[in-house]
Amino acid sequence: MFLIKEITARRSLIVSEVLGLIDTDIHNEVRNQEQILPYLAEVWHRQWLQAGTSIGMPFYSPVGVLRRDAVPEDGGTPGSDPSMIIKEHMDLYGFDYGILNWGRAIEMSIHPDPDYANVVVSAHNDLLADVWLKTDPRFRGSIVINHSDPEATAKEINRMAGHPGFVQVIMCSAARLPFGQRYYHPIYEAAERNGLPVAIHPGTEGRGISGAPTPSGYPTRYMEWHNILPTNYMTHVNSLVCEGVFEKFPKLKFVGIEGGISWLPHLMWRMDKNYKAMRASAPWLKRLPSEYIKEHFYFTTQPIEEPGNKQYLEQIIEMSGMEDNIMYSSDYPHWDFDNPKVVMASFSKRIRSKIMAENAMNLYKLKKEPLEAFE
Amino acid sequence: MFLIKEITARRSLIVSEVLGLIDTDIHNEVRNQEQILPYLAEVWHRQWLQAGTSIGMPFYSPVGVLRRDAVPEDGGTPGSDPSMIIKEHMDLYGFDYGILNWGRAIEMSIHPDPDYANVVVSAHNDLLADVWLKTDPRFRGSIVINHSDPEATAKEINRMAGHPGFVQVIMCSAARLPFGQRYYHPIYEAAERNGLPVAIHPGTEGRGISGAPTPSGYPTRYMEWHNILPTNYMTHVNSLVCEGVFEKFPKLKFVGIEGGISWLPHLMWRMDKNYKAMRASAPWLKRLPSEYIKEHFYFTTQPIEEPGNKQYLEQIIEMSGMEDNIMYSSDYPHWDFDNPKVVMASFSKRIRSKIMAENAMNLYKLKKEPLEAFE
Numbered sequence A, B: 001m002f003l004i005k006e007i008t009a010r011r012s013l014i015v016s017e018v019l020g021l022i023d024t025d026i027h028n029e030v031r032n033q034e035q036i037l038p039y040l041a042e043v044w045h046r047q048w049l050q051a052g053t054s055i056g057m058p059f060y061s062p063v064g065v066l067r068r069d070a071v072p073e074d075g076g077t078p079g080s081d082p083s084m085i086i087k088e089h090m091d092l093y094g095f096d097y098g099i100l101n102w103g104r105a106i107e108m109s110i111h112p113d114p115d116y117a118n119v120v121v122s123a124h125n126d127l128l129a130d131v132w133l134k135t136d137p138r139f140r141g142s143i144v145i146n147h148s149d150p151e152a153t154a155k156e157i158n159r160m161a162g163h164p165g166f167v168q169v170i171m172c173s174a175a176r177l178p179f180g181q182r183y184y185h186p187i188y189e190a191a192e193r194n195g196l197p198v199a200i201h202p203g204t205e206g207r208g209i210s211g212a213p214t215p216s217g218y219p220t221r222y223m224e225w226h227n228i229l230p231t232n233y234m235t236h237v238n239s240l241v242c243e244g245v246f247e248k249f250p251k252l253k254f255v256g257i258e259g260g261i262s263w264l265p266h267l268m269w270r271m272d273k274n275y276k277a278m279r280a281s282a283p284w285l286k287r288l289p290s291e292y293i294k295e296h297f298y299f300t301t302q303p304i305e306e307p308g309n310k311q312y313l314e315q316i317i318e319m320s321g322m323e324d325n326i327m328y329s330s331d332y333p334h335w336d337f338d339n340p341k342v343v344m345a346s347f348s349k350r351i352r353s354k355i356m357a358e359n360a361m362n363l364y365k366l367k368k369e370p371l372e373a374f375e
Helices: A004-010 A033-039 A042-051 A082-093 A104-110 A114-135 A150-161 A182-193 A222-227 A230-242 A264-281 A289-296 A311-320 A340-344 A349-364 B004-010 B033-039 B042-051 B082-093 B104-110 B114-135 B150-161 B182-193 B222-227 B230-242 B264-281 B289-296 B311-320 B340-344 B349-364
Strands: A022-026 A097-100 A139-144 A166-172 A198-201 A254-256 A297-300 B022-026 B097-100 B139-144 B166-172 B198-201 B254-256 B297-300
Touching (some): A022 A082, A022 A349, A033 A042, A033 A114, A042 A114, A082 A097, A082 A114, A097 A349, A104 A114, A104 A139, A104 A166, A114 A139, A114 A150, A139 A150, A150 A182, A166 A182, A222 B230, A222 B264, A230 A254, A230 A264, A230 A289, A230 B222, A230 B230, A264 A289, A264 A311, A264 B222, A289 A297, A311 B311, A340 A349, B022 B082, B022 B349, B033 B042, B033 B114, B042 B114, B082 B097, B104 B114, B104 B139, B104 B166, B114 B139, B114 B150, B114 B166, B139 B150, B150 B166, B150 B182, B166 B182, B182 B198, B230 B254, B230 B264, B230 B289, B264 B289, B264 B311, B289 B297, B340 B349
Parallel strands (some): A022 A097, A139 A166, A166 A198, A198 A254, A254 A297, B022 B097, B097 B139, B166 B198, B198 B254
């Protein structure tokens, strides 16, 4: 692992010392709709060219969701040009690794047609292996899946897991059932068997075939909707623990991307308190709920909470006991991108390296020196 | 206000010194179905006797929801005998005041029939004034309302607000729309004009005509459902602030009963961060979202979070800046009752009196010496 001092030679803006720098959430995108066609059976071509990944966007950000300075020079969607991500993100900050999570393709789990969703995510996985993972040895990929067809998804995980460039499975957090329920277990069986964490990503709540994004129906504006996206993460963490998923799949790890971290103490304390009174209703649990969370969940930083008093964030991490489970993410090229230099400053030197690199190195089994780009 | 030392003469178990003791959430109940009939037009009698307040209970607690030691000597529902509440709760702990919130009647807002819900809550309000408020000078009442008929509810608030024994309006937190939306504003106009806070109470999420209790549908067991009830509170706090309710009704106060407090820092920080980026979408807001929360929201303690390290809870209160807005509640006679002695020990002496009495005295304008019982 190289010291950040060396990385500064590569135009890094990072000034503090950390034992590496890993971005766990980069949203790459297809260059254009045609780029997917070679990976898609012809019967789907017309639907793909006309509808793509569209699942509707009732909650529209007034500032858009993409960084304007991330548009490629020759146009196109931000995140669609590998060389631009390399130059203006990987090299600029000196990242050792970057996890590519796609953008729109994550949303396919809430498309009404599970067959269409299955082929679209498969095509993206093939394209990632064929183009992106061959471009730069620092890139790693997530296998994007359709959680609305767990049996087919298990096969897709098995199909892609042999490629060493894929380090996790990713799916959107919007769903028709909480993620602990047995309906989803084929996905977890495949992920655990292949040693891959399952990551969830927000932004689809209240869209497609998912239900209302709050227990009281639909919020009005994008800001209001965005403010409470983490409530769906609480739903899933709670469900996964209470349903005993981690007793059934003891090596399974979950990654909560982009859903915040400061709600963890509250949820842990509430779950532990209720467990003491009602553990008879979940006899498969052998430990306090918070202990399952600490062992099985990782969370990424962006959008990092910014309390007025910086100590509060580290107090929250102490309360939750999650200093080995928080991982830096940038969310490039989305509007609310977190600069690693700013995020580092949120944490004391004692835990800075863990959050900026070490925790991700451990979870994704990343080596200190990146491999050659995959062939 | 009397020192707790004097109250010990009345069999109080409280040993620390606090400047009074107020219980902001007692669930009284009707003695039997017939007790409501004098307050209900005859056309409703058969429905009331057969269906009562029933709105269905898919999430059933394996231990029930009522303290077994709270059943009256001659039988009946816990909370239905005023003399028992006085002896085994008010006198036992030495409460200066207790706010009576009813139990099942709160749930009428999610009954499908708004006319039935309206008459049932009105009858409960009459019964509270006629029987309960005359029984003991320490009792105060909440006007129970049906939030599914805001215009009728505004009239009901006006009808009852003249009685000095009613100190707030109460409604269930389960709803078909987040509470900030303009549909509900007639309720807030009436509450603000009459100087009454609006309290919300959980437990109805996913029942009656409310939607699924999570953004991802239905949890399975009672414990899992109970663990994430606070997500609906986050929904409502977020909606009330973002929709500008407190600019439209600047004197309105909200009380979140029984929904926890430790999630406040997370929600405040996330709202403030997003507001800085997207304030153009809520131009009616003049301050940071967290500032509206601190000015307009109160929260009750039960079920108090119990972190392993007791300091954490007070750190959370410091982070949220809510030490003047947290009020003790017991939830008597429900199963997860919080003994005031235990709750007091969760807080340092510096803020103990605020939480056990002073904050409620200020919000509800309670006098140091209780009045004579109302006639």
